Amino acid sequence: MSALSDHSAGRRLEFVTALKRALLSALIAFGLFSLLIGIRTDTGPTGALVLHGRPEALAIIVGLVFVGALVRELILGERHLMPSRLLPPALLAQAKSLSRFFGLALLAFAILLPIIYSSDRYLLDLGIMILTYVMLGWGLNIVVGLAGLLDLGYVAFYAVGAYSYALLAENFGFSFWICLPLAGILASFWGILLGFPVLRLRGDYLAIVTLAFGEIIRLVLINWQSLTHGPDGITGVPRPSFFGLPFNNDTGSFADTFGLEWTPLHRIIFLYYLILVLALVTNLVTIRLRRLPIGRAWEALREDEIACRSLGINTTNTKLTAFAMGAMFAGFAGSFFATRQGFISPESFTFTESALVLAIVVLGGMGSQIGIAVAAAVMLGGFEFFREFAQYRMLIFGLAMVTIMIWRPRGLVATRTPSIFLGKEKDIDAELVRQARAKTWSWRRARHD
Amino acid sequence: MTDAAADPILTVEHLSMRFGGLVAVDDLSFSARHGDITALIGPNGAGKTTVFNCITGFYKPTVGMLRLIHADGTTYLLERLFDFRISKHARVARTFQNIRLFAGMTALENLMVAQHNPLMRASGLTFLGMLGFNSFSAAERSAVDHARYWLDRIGLLDRADDPAGALPYGAQRRLEIARAMCSDPVLLCLDEPAAGLNARESSELNELLLFIRAEHSTSILLIEHDMSVVMEISDHIVVLDYGVKIADGGPDAVRDDPRVIAAYLGVADEEIEEAHAEAGL
Numbered sequence: 001m002s003a004l005s006d007h008s009a010g011r012r013l014e015f016v017t018a019l020k021r022a023l024l025s026a027l028i029a030f031g032l033f034s035l036l037i038g039i040r041t042d043t044g045p046t047g048a049l050v051l052h053g054r055p056e057a058l059a060i061i062v063g064l065v066f067v068g069a070l071v072r073e074l075i076l077g078e079r080h081l082m083p084s085r086l087l088p089p090a091l092l093a094q095a096k097s098l099s100r101f102f103g104l105a106l107l108a109f110a111i112l113l114p115i116i117y118s119s120d121r122y123l124l125d126l127g128i129m130i131l132t133y134v135m136l137g138w139g140l141n142i143v144v145g146l147a148g149l150l151d152l153g154y155v156a157f158y159a160v161g162a163y164s165y166a167l168l169a170e171n172f173g174f175s176f177w178i179c180l181p182l183a184g185i186l187a188s189f190w191g192i193l194l195g196f197p198v199l200r201l202r203g204d205y206l207a208i209v210t211l212a213f214g215e216i217i218r219l220v221l222i223n224w225q226s227l228t229h230g231p232d233g234i235t236g237v238p239r240p241s242f243f244g245l246p247f248n249n250d251t252g253s254f255a256d257t258f259g260l261e262w263t264p265l266h267r268i269i270f271l272y273y274l275i276l277v278l279a280l281v282t283n284l285v286t287i288r289l290r291r292l293p294i295g296r297a298w299e300a301l302r303e304d305e306i307a308c309r310s311l312g313i314n315t316t317n318t319k320l321t322a323f324a325m326g327a328m329f330a331g332f333a334g335s336f337f338a339t340r341q342g343f344i345s346p347e348s349f350t351f352t353e354s355a356l357v358l359a360i361v362v363l364g365g366m367g368s369q370i371g372i373a374v375a376a377a378v379m380l381g382g383f384e385f386f387r388e389f390a391q392y393r394m395l396i397f398g399l400a401m402v403t404i405m406i407w408r409p410r411g412l413v414a415t416r417t418p419s420i421f422l423g424k425e426k427d428i429d430a431e432l433v434r435q436a437r438a439k440t441w442s443w444r445r446a447r448h449d
Numbered sequence: 450m451t452d453a454a455a456d457p458i459l460t461v462e463h464l465s466m467r468f469g470g471l472v473a474v475d476d477l478s479f480s481a482r483h484g485d486i487t488a489l490i491g492p493n494g495a496g497k498t499t500v501f502n503c504i505t506g507f508y509k510p511t512v513g514m515l516r517l518i519h520a521d522g523t524t525y526l527l528e529r530l531f532d533f534r535i536s537k538h539a540r541v542a543r544t545f546q547n548i549r550l551f552a553g554m555t556a557l558e559n560l561m562v563a564q565h566n567p568l569m570r571a572s573g574l575t576f577l578g579m580l581g582f583n584s585f586s587a588a589e590r591s592a593v594d595h596a597r598y599w600l601d602r603i604g605l606l607d608r609a610d611d612p613a614g615a616l617p618y619g620a621q622r623r624l625e626i627a628r629a630m631c632s633d634p635v636l637l638c639l640d641e642p643a644a645g646l647n648a649r650e651s652s653e654l655n656e657l658l659l660f661i662r663a664e665h666s667t668s669i670l671l672i673e674h675d676m677s678v679v680m681e682i683s684d685h686i687v688v689l690d691y692g693v694k695i696a697d698g699g700p701d702a703v704r705d706d707p708r709v710i711a712a713y714l715g716v717a718d719e720e721i722e723e724a725h726a727e728a729g730l
Contacts, residue, residue: 303553
């Protein structure tokens with residue numbers, strides 16, 4: 001009897017605590033939103049601004065926060081919102097084998113997509129865009145995920161690749177297939193150039209300098225009118241040919257040679273497979289490099305630079321090769337972008353692009369190839385999906401980012417696969433792996449302190 | 450034993466290190482013999498780690514000469530080599546007071562990273578390795594064998610595929626020593642290897658260090674507070690206090706040296722009064 005009353009007393013106490021916390025949350029929400037939502041400025045009849053209150057909107061928001069906080073407290077209490085608590089452990093244990101299967105399924109889908117949806121131009125264009133970002137994400141992953149160098153100006157190398165192709169084609173009439181490697185080489189050259197001044201920097205400081213570098217490249221492209229045509233951009237960038245056979249309706253074209261009926265979709269499908277191959281090359285090279293001494297040196301550099309130096313690793317070369325490799329793939333992707341668009345301008349290479357690619361890498365789980373591919377598809381697919389709700393798009397995007405970072409602070413794939421094994425293959429929990437930041441700061445650990 | 454000048458691997462001459470107005474190491478000279486375990490001891494803040502950082506290239510000494518002599522007679526002036534070159538060319542390896550393993554990489558990977566330079570050569574600066582040349586595969590297999598040997602030695606063979614950060618503290622200490630040994634050093638510098646170890650782990654550490662001295666042509670320079678380690682395995686001890694060398698010799702000689710006892714235990718009150726009287730206070 002007494003145990004029962006103890007129990008109910010405990011429940012009551014729990015409820016009171018939850019109520020208190022929910023009230024506190026509501027109070028904070030009231031403080032935050034009283035100016036943001038509670039008051040609105042409008043243009044008055046005389047043209048001056050007038051203020052009027054919106055108490056009902058404020059009340060709705062505060063009420064929602066109160067109810068949400070109360071429900072959360074009652075259901076979860078002191079426990080944190082963790083996927084491991086929401087998903088059955090058996091499923092999590094299977095995640096590894098599932099993810100391998102999932103990767104193969106994803107690859108098969110990517111290869112078959114143009115065959116299944118061969119007449120859906122919108123979907124193919126979306127696929128091309130997603131694959132471009134997958135490739136950029138995999139390229140940036142070498143710098144950020146493996147070497148641990150936080151690079152906020154990655155779009156600069158993308159721009160170098162795109163302009164390399166456009167300018168070489170415009171001035172010297174080089175074809176796409178000659179320009180592709182040249183664009184990669186030029187971009188990696190710029191990667192090394194950026195690498196030198198930032199050799200001593202790490203974490204936040206490195207991020208600031210790379211951010212500035214990205215902006216410098218963009219401003220040079222805008223202001224060097226005589227070479228780049230400034231903000232007008234470069235029009236008429238040559239379209240790719242199928243190894244010399246152009247995609248048009250003339251004799252000697254791709255369709256003519258293979259006896260097909262001409263449609264503009266041929267080129268789209270070709271571009272799709274081109275970027276798929278480029279992205280897969282990026283992936284294979286990264287996977288291979290991880291198992292070579294240089295890849296291990298990159299990861300060791302991310303973990304502890306001082307220990308690397310004490311083991312005789314040339315940290316200068318190691319950093320520069322990471323920058324160069326990452327930049328090279330951005331250069332390839334850039335020249336693909338130029339040939340696909342047929343028109344490039346500095347508009348396409350703003351900081352937002354760098355941020356988007358970095359978000360893909362972080363969201364995917366730094367260092368995880370499959371995670372990055374999924375993150376790119378989810379983010380860009382999500383952008384398209386919410387296109388109708390234009391004004392709420394960024395809101396939903398922000399909300400999704402916050403949710404994922406609370407649920408999976410280490411990204412979608414929060415494990416690291418070691419590069420070599422003595423025995424059976426097994427993954428490492430990313431809690432132990434350092435991330436590209438000034439300090440290792442773990443959300444979970446910080447909450448327990 | 451005290452005649453360290455014969456057959457030295459490392460001679461430190463007139464080493465001084467100043468940080469602004471602070472003199473961390475003041476005109477220190479000593480030498481370490483080939484194949485010996487030389488211990489550098491002293492109270493906290495005596496400048497031991499500063500000496501280590503000068504030897505391993507993390508600091509550039511203000512004054513002084515650090516000469517490293519390989520068995521074949523090749524001499525390296527460590528104060529002129531810098532950064533990673535000391536490990537790569539002069540083959541001086543070190544461990545750290547606060548363990549610096551690659552926590553997110555497995556024990557095996559840690560030992561593979563330590564063999565970076567020979568593997569990098571074998572992979573033809575990545576290009577041959579990228580194309581899967583046989584010469585690289587062979588080099589990698591032998592590197593794995595080398596790592597396996599050391600993992601076996603430190604008793605971590607069954608945990609080779611576990612992340613270094615998840616190993617127990619004592620195992621991390623041993624792994625850091627194994628990692629330093631994998632870089633094939635002639636001189637191994639250990640900064641407080643027994644810190645935080647219990648008695649059993651300490652004696653295991655002693656065994657490991659004696660094994661390294663006996664089986665590998667590696668001399669050891671050691672900073673340590675744990676006297677059971679220092680007195681048991683050292684051939685030669687150098688005592689520092691406030692950046693100055695106060696004693697230098699075999700374990701027994703150092704143990705009985707009054708200046709060492711004074712530095713560690715302090716001096717009696719009368720002596721301080723005497724000193725004050727001399728200074729006219």
